[in-house]
Amino acid sequence: MTYYINKNTSVLLSLADDGSEDSFITEGFRLATRKQVDEFLDAANSLTPEQALSEALTQRDSLLATAGLRISPLQDAVDDETATAADIAKLKEWKQYRGAVNRVPDQPNFPKVINWPAPPN
Incomplete structure (x- = not known):
């Protein structure tokens, strides 16, 4: 795993090493350095359950919004019969990604431990 941190938004990303x-x-x-990751995780573990849930749902909603922006023009092409096989x-x-993101709250140990699905390439 490779870790990235955004100090302005207090978000830590844990991403696959392969760039996907x-x-x-x-x-x-x-x-992020190892020290930054450890400090972030220590701070994250001190969140109240309500705060952790709120942050996780905010991230989920952001990812759902992004998926919707990607889906909309592709669905339009299907609806107006101009979609290519690649579009479809x-x-x-x-759509599969959006469904997986939407089901993140169903994961065991949510919101303390979250396995975010990877977006399509």
Whole structure:
């Protein structure tokens, strides 16, 4: 795992080393040192259950919004019969991703431990 931290938003990303999840690295994120990761996790463990739930649901909602933005034009192409085979395949991938993100709260130990699904490439 490679860790990225955004000190402005207090978000720590744990991403696969193979680069398949690099689309999560947005403005403000920097490669985190081991010390930063440990400090972040210590602070995160001190959140109240309500705070942890609120933060997790906010992240989930952000990921769902992003998925919706990717799905909408692909669905439009399907609806107006201009979609290519690649569009249809990508639409299916994004819909599956959106469903997986939506089911994150069903994971064991949520919101203390969260396994975020990787977005489509």
